[in-house]
Amino acid sequence: MPSTLWLKPRNVSPNDVDEPLWDQKTFMGRLHHFFWVTDWRTVPTSNSRLFEAKQFIEDYKSGKISENYDQAKIRYEKKLKESAFHPDSGELQNNIGRMSFQVPGGMVITGGMLQYYRSTGAVILWQWINQSFNALVNYTNRNAASPITTTQMTIAYASATSAAVLIAVGLKGRLARTVSSPVLQRFVPWCAVAAANLVNIPFTRQRELVDGVMMSTEDGEEIAKSRFAAAKGISQVVAARITMASPGMLLLPFIMERLEKRPWFMRYPRGHIVFQTLVVGAFLTVMTPIGCAIFPQKCSVSMETLKFVEKDVYQSIKKNHPDKSISHLYFNKGL
Incomplete structure (x- = not known):
């Protein structure tokens, strides 16, 4: 498959274990990510196994697991965690709603x-x-x-x-x-x-x-x-x-x-x-x-954009953060 269609996932380090494996600024990067995280084959995974995956990622992030650990294993544990836990709250999502x-x-x-x-x-x-x-x-x-x-x-x-x-x-x-x-x-x-x-x-x-x-x-x-x-x-x-x-x-x-x-x-x-x-x-x-x-x-x-559509929010940001040079602000849109 041409390299433009098939993108290899990056290696995961403890410092960026919570970040996506592909560049989310491009459509192809996001497409790879969501093919990976919405994989229906993860649905039958038991709750105990999902919590085990979450704990594995937390241990890797804190340094309890070696940085030289098998990357394929790390990516799979990360896949299980992200397929089942809410990105904002970290709570286990109900199975049907995932x-x-x-x-x-x-x-x-x-x-x-x-x-x-x-x-x-x-x-x-x-x-x-x-x-x-x-x-x-x-x-x-x-x-x-x-x-x-x-x-x-x-x-x-x-x-x-x-x-x-x-x-x-x-x-x-x-x-x-x-x-x-x-x-x-x-x-x-x-x-x-x-x-x-x-x-x-x-x-x-x-x-x-x-x-x-x-x-x-x-x-x-x-x-x-x-x-x-x-x-x-x-x-x-x-x-x-x-x-x-x-x-x-x-x-x-x-x-x-x-x-x-x-x-x-x-x-x-x-x-x-x-x-x-x-x-x-x-x-x-x-x-x-x-x-x-x-x-x-x-x-x-x-x-x-905020300056025109929400002037009160724009002015509040300028007032409360006068020392910051902010061009864009970000939020989780949900799925």
Whole structure:
């Protein structure tokens, strides 16, 4: 494979063990990182093994493990740790909400939505399952510095689920009355998923929009909170999530429409959902890291931008840090 496509991971030293193995300022570097950290093969790993990996990295960082230790082993322990522990809080994430679970979880749910789109009851059921899954993923991968209450979480969940169901059922009914082409009716799940993401993610992370997210200098010194930074990060996450889901949900309707004209395919109707689920899984295996890699995880806001969009934050920074020359501030946008 050409060197421009395959980038070798760097060696890990105790001083930079928490840093990514590839350059995060480039798309290809981020793509390598997220293929590595969202690997669905880490999902069955037990909690005890994950804590063991976390302890290994902490021991390596503190010098308890030799710097000459096997690099492949160090990278694998780092992979397990980063696939399961929140980058802000360091807490073990629930299994279903991890980005590494996007492929197995997403393929089953998306396969169900694409297969059972004819019945109104099935549409409601699968949209509810999908938004329950999304709400858990959004909560798990939020910026942990901005807590959300149970009430706020419930409102976010109910709003997104209602939006998805209403859009899916409404579109289904309208298309059934006005459009004769059955292939167009297969796009109802994608429309509902895209619209629900516009509701679910901002509602789940509403505290960030109200209170702002903490911005830091490149070396990690916390400077100020910004609502604009929160809005920027959340909008990028929405775009990334829709990007992840779109190829499978937009291409499969055409594939299924062609295959369902083949007698050999129609002889095995129970295999249709299996086929769609596996194809969605193949798409998600590629699109999950691509979606995560579109925007840098360490998102930035320039001081010039703050000067125009959040003048009070800009003036506060200038007042409280007169001796600092700051051009950009950084924050974790979440996933």
